[in-house]
Structure formats: structure tokens, C-alpha cells
Amino acid sequence: MPKPSVLFLLSPHSNPTAPNHAGNDNVQTLPAAFATQGWQVSHGPHHSLHRRPQGLFVDTTPLEAFDLVWPLGFGPRSGFLDWLQLLDELPSRRVINAPATMILRHGKAAWLDLGPQSHIASEPETLKAAMAKEPGDWVLKPLAGSFGQDVSRLHSDDTDTLTTRMAQRPGAYFVLQRFLPNIAEGETRTLVAGGQILGSYLRLPTDQLHANLAQHGSAQPTTLSERQKQIIGEIAKDLMAEHIGFAAIDLVDDVLMEVNVANPGGLGTLNKLYDKDFGPALVRAVTQFIQQQTGS
Numbered sequence: 001m002p003k004p005s006v007l008f009l010l011s012p013h014s015n016p017t018a019p020n021h022a023g024n025d026n027v028q029t030l031p032a033a034f035a036t037q038g039w040q041v042s043h044g045p046h047h048s049l050h051r052r053p054q055g056l057f058v059d060t061t062p063l064e065a066f067d068l069v070w071p072l073g074f075g076p077r078s079g080f081l082d083w084l085q086l087l088d089e090l091p092s093r094r095v096i097n098a099p100a101t102m103i104l105r106h107g108k109a110a111w112l113d114l115g116p117q118s119h120i121a122s123e124p125e126t127l128k129a130a131m132a133k134e135p136g137d138w139v140l141k142p143l144a145g146s147f148g149q150d151v152s153r154l155h156s157d158d159t160d161t162l163t164t165r166m167a168q169r170p171g172a173y174f175v176l177q178r179f180l181p182n183i184a185e186g187e188t189r190t191l192v193a194g195g196q197i198l199g200s201y202l203r204l205p206t207d208q209l210h211a212n213l214a215q216h217g218s219a220q221p222t223t224l225s226e227r228q229k230q231i232i233g234e235i236a237k238d239l240m241a242e243h244i245g246f247a248a249i250d251l252v253d254d255v256l257m258e259v260n261v262a263n264p265g266g267l268g269t270l271n272k273l274y275d276k277d278f279g280p281a282l283v284r285a286v287t288q289f290i291q292q293q294t295g296s
Helices: 026-036 080-087 124-133 159-167 181-185 226-241 267-274 279-294
Strands: 005-010 040-045 049-052 055-058 068-071 118-121 137-142 152-155 174-178 187-193 196-204 218-221 246-252 255-260
Touching: 005 026, 026 040, 026 267, 026 279, 049 080, 118 124, 124 159, 124 174, 137 159, 152 159, 159 174, 187 226, 187 267, 187 279, 196 226, 196 267, 196 279, 218 267, 226 246, 226 255, 267 279
Parallel strands: 005 040, 005 068
Antiparallel strands: 049 055, 118 174, 137 152, 137 174, 187 196, 187 246, 196 218, 246 255
16 A cells, blocks of 8 residues: 655755754654654645646646645745645645635634734824724734744834834734733643644743744643633634644633644644654644545
8 A cells, every 4th residue: 555645845945854943843843743654755845836737746746646735834925826826726635724724814814803902904004093092002013924023012102113113014014912911921822733632832931922932932831721722622613614734823811812824833842842742643633634625
């Protein structure tokens, strides 16, 4: 019986053999998890995806040869929408997350009904007006940002900082969220595969704001509350309905901060914190997810 096969699409400078780092270790941990479970693992840069009259290829290999295609992140900004549109030609069962969801469901503008009070705009005056109307502390974030970069805590009269931050990304959309003091006690990251919870850990900020490990936050084991389990369960149902096989859900207490469907890190952190290999559980959950999508 042939081995199942998975293709990981990587950024041009990603190195599957490089040491893990706090920001995101998926380029090492995810392929290793499948390899140790007997899958044939291949890699290719996002931009190596191309179409011939015979169908989609990466280098000289047709994508139909793979049981699963797993993009790690968005790849280079130029051509992102193009290769994603090409990838959408594949049956959804062959892609870990439906290509459209990488645009429509990734990030800070999804599931806003479960998140903190938020305003989203590309024009500074719109967000200034929101701060002026509702005094207090706010957090300003690039809507398309990652790794906790360019996140600023602002008081409602700190309009100069807001203007400066947004001027650094002209035309980009920003989200202004009500500051949650409980962020000082940590942000809970939960990895979900095939609608199942793989594991959770608490990301503790060093500055009462930045809990992301790429911003020098620290991690420790945690136990989900019943309310957190309920929220994650609700989101997990949505993920399955929209063919999202792997995601990270970030909560502060019972408030949703973000759902990452493009390239959520954390598997290596779970392995280290709990001194356990979560790879087999991931591969089992993904295998079941594929089988459910195919009806087999």
C-alpha cells in the first residue's frame, strides 16, 4: 500500500532543517510530525506552483500526486492572490485549509462577535473619532499583522501615536480594540486540527501587552475553563463547516483575540511544555478530517 503524501508550500527563505524559534516552528515541526507517522513529505516554495494544460504542478510534480497540500503562510506578497487562486482549483479535500478562508477567515476581522469592542479602518480620523467618543485605553494593531508586530497600547487622547503608526503603513487597515487588562495574566492559545482540540498553553506577556512568543512572551501549561471550551467548540464547528483543518484560537479569559488559519504556530511549544509528542494526534486528526471530506 503506497504511503500517503503531503506537500508543504514554504516561503522562499524557509529552511526545514533550521533550528526552531519562538515565533513559529511549523516549517520544522509539521513536516516532522507527518514523516514520523509514515507519510511521504515534500516541500516546495509557494511560487513554484504553476498551471499547465494538464493541471497544477509544483516543479515537475502534479499536485494530484499528493493526498494533502499544506501552505505554510502566505508566501511572498507579490503573486499571493494569484497562486491562491490557482490552488483553489484543487478539490477542497486536498488542501488543509480551503484557499478562500486564508483571506476571509484569517486574522482579527473574523468572529468579531466573540472579541473585544473593535473598530476597523484605514483612515486615522475614523479611529481617532472612536477613541474620542469612548475614553479609556485601547490597543492599535495592523489588521494584517502577525507575530505581535507593531501593536501599541494607546490612551484615548494619544492621537499622535495613532497617526504615526498608521502613517508607517499608508492605506493599510488597522484594528482599534478596547484594551483588556487581563492580558497581563496571559493569552491562551489552543491548536485545533480537524475540529479537535490538540492542546492549549498560556502565553504570558513581559510588558503587560505582547503575549506573542515572537515578542519575548513566555509560555506555560494551562487548563481551559468550561466557557473557553464552549467558545472553542463553537469556532471549531465553523472551522469544519468551512473546510479549515488546522487553526489556532487565541483567547484572553473568555474573549476571542484572533483565529489564525494561515500558519498558526505552537506545536513545538506544546511538545516542549508537556514533554509529549503531539505530532501523532495531529496526524490522526488531519487524516480523519481528510476522510470526512472525501466521505471515505
